[in-house]
Amino acid sequence: MSIAMRYSRDEQDAADILSHAFIKLFKSITSFDANKGSLHSWLKRIVINEALDHIKQRSRFCSEELDEVNDPGIPNSIIEKTDADQIMRLIKQLPPATHAVFTLFAIEGYGHKEIAQQLGISEGTSKWHLSEARKTLQQKLSGKN
């Protein structure tokens, strides 16, 4: 549920993502191969794919590209002082496409190449969205404190 919550706007959206992911899991449980990975990682993969499908349906990705991601820099102290739910609320205020790229990169730890493959965009576009997310979060967190 926490994974679904990272990509969704609200609780109901997260519940829909999770239920759809579980239905897919039960329907294709016969194709699960324990040698390839654990059931938990497989379910996590299904939940993320379902969440990205939701995001792709309701948002468009920008066509702008960047070769290098800009980093405005946010002091760690600010992050440490801020409540986890509050940080997640700030992240969800980002545009859906930017929100998805930032979550995949910063929280899930995917590289730009993987993000580009999953979202059907170029690596440069993924970098541009990450730059936008960093810039916006820096402004909001700096302004807040």
Added chain:
Amino acid sequence: MNERTSYEQLIAEKAGQCTVPDMADAIWATIDAGLNEAPGDANNSSQPGNTTVKFTQWRKLWLFAGSGIVLTAIVLIWLNYKSEKSKPENYPQQPKNQPSPVQPKMDSLQIDSVTSKKATHRYSLPAPTAVPLKADSASVKKDTLANLPPVSVPKIDSVQQHQRLIPDSSASVPPPHKQRGVKGITLDDYKIVPVNKDTGNNKN
């Protein structure tokens, strides 16, 4: 800078600490409803490829049914074609412009026999001259008819058709008899008219 920053790693740690709403019942109800929409898939999930097998069976069934319908249609068309082809061999072909032969009515045949006067046979027909089939044709004499130019009559078809149907009828009819007796005496002259006796009393 394409690597995760330190503050992003902190954000990832914080993301794991987020409170999760308790919506387990609602989520399981949605999952249950979603799985019940396809009961075959949910109940037989242990059998891989069951849906594909069913689809293949239906496909085969439709294929057989479709091929049977097509085969039946071909046989019917062939039979129809064969029956149409065999028709001209059994029956003599008639000209397309002329209508199909119709049995002539009794009235027209009687009129013809009266017109000719010579024919004694009930179904005898006159010579193939244009004879107007009018209601008062019985009063027209034979000589007058012979001198008249041939007139196209719309109802002549029935007579011609009758001639075609019985082509040898004129040949089989015996030659007309010579008239005997005194000329000018008709059958009406031999009629016995009853004399009413009361008629004279009424006059008086």
